[in-house]
Amino acid sequence: MYKVLNNIKLSQNFHIKEFVCKEGKGEVLIAEGLIEKLQALRNYLNRPIIITSGYRSPAYNKKIKGSPKSQHIHGRAVDIKVPGVAAEDVGRASIKLGFKGIGIYDTFTHLDIRENLVNKVGRNYDYWDMRTGK
Numbered sequence: 527m528y529k530v531l532n533n534i535k536l537s538q539n540f541h542i543k544e545f546v547c548k549e550g551k552g553e554v555l556i557a558e559g560l561i562e563k564l565q566a567l568r569n570y571l572n573r574p575i576i577i578t579s580g581y582r583s584p585a586y587n588k589k590i591k592g593s594p595k596s597q598h599i600h601g602r603a604v605d606i607k608v609p610g611v612a613a614e615d616v617g618r619a620s621i622k623l624g625f626k627g628i629g630i631y632d633t634f635t636h637l638d639i640r641e642n643l644v645n646k647v648g649r650n651y652d653y654w655d656m657r658t659g660k
């Protein structure tokens with residue numbers, strides 16, 4: 527666990543404060559490989575990526591009623607918005623670039639680098655679409 531004091535640049539387009547828990551304690555955890563994949567996605571889409579949720583402390587995750595098994599608790603997940611890119615296209619690109627959990631929601635896309643897949647159909651990634659009416 528680290529407390530963020532300075533907004534260190536982690537890659538060409540991402541800074542550490544974008545991943546800090548929204549609880550307000552400056553806490554962050556970022557799993558190995560997450561930044562590289564996110565930067566690869568940024569390069570592939572060639573569009574700014576807005577991170578709406580990165581690391582979540584267990585307490586904060588509980589407070590916002592996140593899943594107890596949330597990948598955000600382990601610093602392995604981000605929720606993002608990519609203005610101007612359809613959710614399906616963000617999803618497709620994310621699969622191609624090696625993300626392991628891809629969830630499509632009404633207002634954001636969840637991406638993670640989970641270590642254990644939950645799908646039983648032999649896919650090498652988990653994918654779900656939570657949008658209403660789908």
Ligand SMILES: [Zn+2]
Pocket residue numbers: 579598603604605636637
């Ligand atoms: Zn998420």
